[in-house]
Amino acid sequence: MVSPNLSPVSERDPRSAGHIHPKPLLPYSAVMCEQCGNFHTLRSGRKTLLERAVLAQLGYYPWKCLDCSHRFIAKSRG
Secondary structure, rough: OOOOOOOOOOOOOOOOOOEEOOOOOEEEEEEEOOOOOOOOOOEEOOOOOOHHHHHHOOOOEEEEOOOOOOOOEEEOOO
């Protein structure tokens, strides 16, 4: 059962005698999503052989948008 005085972005830390600690917000990056135009993106792991071998040598990095879940390749490291 969820207590009505807790917001969804907070959690109770069992070690902290009832104090509420907000979850940290992820910072915005310098890389814009190609699909939605937001800057709420994170670096993604290299999955394919093309990404690991060829694009890595050319300086391209995989990114994923946290808003629309679009995965894309960008030249910037962020």
